[in-house]
Amino acid sequence: MMTLEFSSWVKWDNRVPQLNNLQYPGIYALRISRRNIEGQPFDWAKEIVYFGMTNSVAGLRGRLSQFNNTLRDKSGGGHGGADRFRYDYQDGEALAKILYVAVCSFEYQGRDITPENLLVHGKVAMAEYVAFAEYFKRFGELPKYNNKKASPKLSKS
Secondary structure (H helix, E strand, O other): OOOOOOOOOOOOHHHHHHHOOOOOEEEEEEEEEEOOOOOOOOOOOOOOOEEEEEEOOOHHHHHHHHHHHHOEEEEEEEHHHHHHHHHHHOOOOHHHHOOEEEEEEEOOOOOOOOOHHHHHHHHHHHHHHHHHHHHHHOOOOOOOHOOOOOOHHHHHO
């Protein structure tokens, strides 16, 4: 199985200045914690409530920005996973204060379609499923907001 190398945990609102390699595709973990865990190494905690991924040309920065738009009712690209969070947390500002993110990026060269870049995109997709499998192995279920049956979207209620 592939090894996932996540960043340390970073407070949601500190993600852009503190996280590296957000220009690349990758996966991300979101964790809700009332304790300050910023700067702590990534760990497989039950508090992880979502794994997401992107292969977009906007990279992780773009996808996390879409999550932030939905979290805070801003215009711009939306995020279905964030819509599930909003069902439980209508106050996106309050959620942002207890939300942490860790990323696992996959570097690639340029944006051209090449065999090497296509393989990177495949690794990103696989990495998300590796994260799901590892979480499930440890806790017997998917993270809360990855479980579409158990976590409805606010926009659909």
